[in-house]
Amino acid sequence: MTTLAKAAHAVGAIQELENGGAPLNAFLAVAHPESLAVANSEGLLAGIPLAVKDNLATTGFDTTCGSKVLEGYRSPYESTVVRRAKAAGAVVVGKTNLDEFAMGSSTENSAYGPTLNPHDRSRVPGGSSGGSAAAVAAGLVPMALGSDTGGSVRQPAAFCGIVGIKPTYGRVSRYGLVAYASSLDQVGTLGRTVTDAARLLQVVSGYDERDATSDERPVPDLLGAVGRGVEGLVIGVPNEYLPDGLDPALRDLVNTALRELEEAGAKIRRVSLPHTRYAIPCYYVLAPAEASSNLSRYDGVRYGVRCAEADLISMYQGTRSTGLGIEVKRRIMLGTYALSAGYYDEYYGTAQRARRMITEDFRSVFDDGVDALFTPTSPTPAFKIGERMDDPMEMYLSDVFTVTANLAGIPGISVPIGSIRGLPVGGQVLAPWWQEDQMLAIAGELETRIQGAEA
Numbered sequence: 001m002t003t004l005a006k007a008a009h010a011v012g013a014i015q016e017l018e019n020g021g022a023p024l025n026a027f028l029a030v031a032h033p034e035s036l037a038v039a040n041s042e043g044l045l046a047g048i049p050l051a052v053k054d055n056l057a058t059t060g061f062d063t064t065c066g067s068k069v070l071e072g073y074r075s076p077y078e079s080t081v082v083r084r085a086k087a088a089g090a091v092v093v094g095k096t097n098l099d100e101f102a103m104g105s106s107t108e109n110s111a112y113g114p115t116l117n118p119h120d121r122s123r124v125p126g127g128s129s130g131g132s133a134a135a136v137a138a139g140l141v142p143m144a145l146g147s148d149t150g151g152s153v154r155q156p157a158a159f160c161g162i163v164g165i166k167p168t169y170g171r172v173s174r175y176g177l178v179a180y181a182s183s184l185d186q187v188g189t190l191g192r193t194v195t196d197a198a199r200l201l202q203v204v205s206g207y208d209e210r211d212a213t214s215d216e217r218p219v220p221d222l223l224g225a226v227g228r229g230v231e232g233l234v235i236g237v238p239n240e241y242l243p244d245g246l247d248p249a250l251r252d253l254v255n256t257a258l259r260e261l262e263e264a265g266a267k268i269r270r271v272s273l274p275h276t277r278y279a280i281p282c283y284y285v286l287a288p289a290e291a292s293s294n295l296s297r298y299d300g301v302r303y304g305v306r307c308a309e310a311d312l313i314s315m316y317q318g319t320r321s322t323g324l325g326i327e328v329k330r331r332i333m334l335g336t337y338a339l340s341a342g343y344y345d346e347y348y349g350t351a352q353r354a355r356r357m358i359t360e361d362f363r364s365v366f367d368d369g370v371d372a373l374f375t376p377t378s379p380t381p382a383f384k385i386g387e388r389m390d391d392p393m394e395m396y397l398s399d400v401f402t403v404t405a406n407l408a409g410i411p412g413i414s415v416p417i418g419s420i421r422g423l424p425v426g427g428q429v430l431a432p433w434w435q436e437d438q439m440l441a442i443a444g445e446l447e448t449r450i451q452g453a454e455a
């Protein structure tokens, strides 16, 4: 096949599935076959069909963030990650579905309907990058871009049986990523294999003068790290991530993965991250606080949909009450409250202090000679569509093992470690800041050793 033929084939396959009798609703937009072009036929991603989460500004497509308020919105500029992927030869074949403004863990919060899990269509694909994960898992594209503020790349990767990476905060430019919670947001990559996810990360990583939080450190050889092995590495297993009530089948899969790593030459050490219990409350104060500020720009004046009203205030009110969904409004209210005079220190200040303690937990185990940590990615496999929609607390708990990496800014990857009752399960490797290569070496070892373990 010519480099372009692969992308044209992917577009055909997406259209056939999504317009057929059993759509996944993984895509919000699909490229016109005539618009496809390969910018670089020698690049690391030459001719690779790429799916892009719809909160990344991509020229030639709308960028809706899964929200009504941005229906029909076209960004005048391109995100750095998409620009870099295209420059390496990737062909953007479509924009993927997500929880509105990336707020959610199931993709059910999209204003354009939920995405279904290709392994079991009665279940969610995870979220918020559920469209990207489902597209990769269904074989429509080999890799996809997502964003991870509290687990939104890793958790859907786990639910869909694929690989998802959240890099170190600052490794990848956020320019053109629509902001949710800026101190936690990071673009991530999803792939069918560790190598695919690493290849895309290699291309999009590195300093960008357009993002003040992007870091100047050189990007290590990520692709080369995948086959490097784990000989001599110390892998920590935090007790707090294997709590008493954990599904025994999940515990078995984690133990099997650890035995494999041990056999490959790694040393396994039990460790403690004592402030883990503050992670969910801390995250669900800080993320909404930042969101309440970031989302104030959707007022009908500059972007997307405007609700026509007689005066300015009614126009703001009308636009925001009809344009934003219920979960987004819940977060704006929570965040506004947490930042309000009189409560600021009690909520926002306390959460900031908890964030510092969670970060110090990681720093001290890494300083103590632990090279990386291994945990389950999520406490359960994919749940049923609708199951958690009436209980936000239950939904928030899906993120209990993933939010800590965002709070601390460390990199994490989810890699398949088997399945429970036919549903895929992910294991998470967390590494010290800037050591994505270490993390990829471990994930690569697991991938070669674990093929279809069933608990």
Ligand code: GLN
Binding pocket: 102, 103, 104, 105, 127, 128, 147, 148, 149, 150, 151, 152, 153, 180, 287, 399
């Ligand atoms: N599920 C988490 C939330 O709702 C994480 C989302 C994300 O990483 N974008 O905030």
